[in-house]
Amino acid sequence: MKHSWIPIRTETRRAWEEVCPVGEYRVIQASDVPSVIPSALVDKGHSFLIMASVSTSGPAYYMVNINRLDIKDRAIDQEPLGLAFVGEDPVASGCFIHYGTWDGRTRAIPQGFLDAITASSLDSCHAVTSIPSEPAGKISDLQISSQRTAFRRLVGQLQQFTTYTHND
Numbered sequence: 001m002k003h004s005w006i007p008i009r010t011e012t013r014r015a016w017e018e019v020c021p022v023g024e025y026r027v028i029q030a031s032d033v034p035s036v037i038p039s040a041l042v043d044k045g046h047s048f049l050i051m052a053s054v055s056t057s058g059p060a061y062y063m064v065n066i067n068r069l070d071i072k073d074r075a076i077d078q079e080p081l082g083l084a085f086v087g088e089d090p091v092a093s094g095c096f097i098h099y100g101t102w103d104g105r106t107r108a109i110p111q112g113f114l115d116a117i118t119a120s121s122l123d124s125c126h127a128v129t130s131i132p133s134e135p136a137g138k139i140s141d142l143q144i145s146s147q148r149t150a151f152r153r154l155v156g157q158l159q160q161f162t163t164y165t166h167n168d
Helices: 013-019 039-042 111-120 145-167
Strands: 003-007 024-028 045-053 061-070 074-088 093-098 104-110 136-138
Touching: 013 045, 013 074, 039 045, 039 061, 045 145, 061 145, 074 145, 093 145
Parallel strands: none
Antiparallel strands: 003 093, 024 045, 024 136, 045 061, 061 074, 074 093, 074 104
């Protein structure tokens, strides 16, 4: 597993809450993915899930999990970005997790199906089991363990940053 950090100082909590209120998840289109995510990565995305933690006094954590079709490896895998807000202000950096090791992060695609979707450009219609069937809901209703695990791992990384930032 590899982590990379990107600057997020210009992000606003209000803009993220417009896409996904705290305590909820949303399945979003590429056009709704926040601009902090590089467009080259968005272009590789098959589907996108955004989650926002409930926060009353501490940091609010957000995740955008990019489910990307990896033709070479015949798989769909997740590449999540997490960020945190202390009050209305973002912490200095967001965290990507590359090559995660949690269960369900990568799903194999049967070769026959992969051949059909690459030949017909139907990849956007493929049902990804790591994306909920409902386009929106409460985090407590999200029963996809790979998404919840990705979120927990990001929060673990970001907590080091938010604790440091919050105590300054």
